[in-house]
Amino acid sequence: MSNPFPVATVDLRDYRSNDPARKQRFIQTLGDSFSGIGFAVVTGHDLDDALQNKLFQQVEDYFKLPVATKQAHEVPGLKGQRGYSAFGTEVAKSEKVADMKEFWQHGQTHAAGDALHGSEPGNVQVAEQPDFTPTLKQVYEALEASGRDLLRGIAVYLNLPEDYFDAKITGGSSILRAIHYPPITQEPDSAVRAAAHEDINLITLLMGASASGLEVLTKAGEWLAIQAPPGYITINVGDMLQRLTNKRLVSTTHRVVNPPRELWHTSRYSVPFFLHPRPEMDLTCLDSCVDATHPKQFDSITAGAYLAERLDEIRAEKRAEKAAKA
Ligand SMILES: O=C(O)CCC(=O)C(=O)O
């Protein structure tokens, strides 16, 4: 069956051009793709080839460090929000078994003078690999710039002022996550590299590696494989943007499946950037997205409160605590 909601490809240079027709086409194509399948693919973004190559080299080198070295970069009590998270620490919301991945998280550095300065833990430095954290910081800033313009386009699509999201995301709590899905060494019973889930944040910008595996659940209930061409970024709507727009833009379920057996010996790397607003952003459904045929589907909540609620749901140790109490 052909999919009635194709994943559109857009060029961010169209949005940034001074040509109103190009700009409008970008806005319409991106917005329609986000309201149809919830995903799109972007070229002309701020991560140039040199920075992408440096990023993947640094990420591969990091995960090759000895397990004990990486474990020393785990920060107790942070729910994996900064530094290293070992294999088996994250479980998708509706799953029982942990994802087959290890990952690293890099977050915002709030400027001195910002009300959020000092409110979030600092990023972890890696003495064994001094260029790792600085490279992630550079990528983080490039993706913040691309994400800001993507959201400007989305704001226009939603008939909001073009700068609607600007102040809400400047100095926001975005997370850059470098993921390693290690080779599969034994029959994984029901576990997959990343079980079906929705992202929590406003939008995600995913720098995927060469390996396939990402699949998106279509409205017809079929899994559709997505693999952006090299250098392109896959983007998708997260639950916060879905809430704000009362499901006019959809946060689509996706997963990363295991490769065929002959490729079990290979690793997969990917680097999603979860674009989060500042915690005080109000996620109340926009008036323009609520009417008699689209009644308000979500309670009002701030981004910070919503994130705290969601983070506990996906940590293996929090699940274990809850199960012990039950
Ligand atoms: O690894 C990928 O391609 C996607 C990962 C993902 O969906 C996530 O971490 O939220």
Ligand SMILES: [Fe+2]
């Ligand atoms: Fe995801």
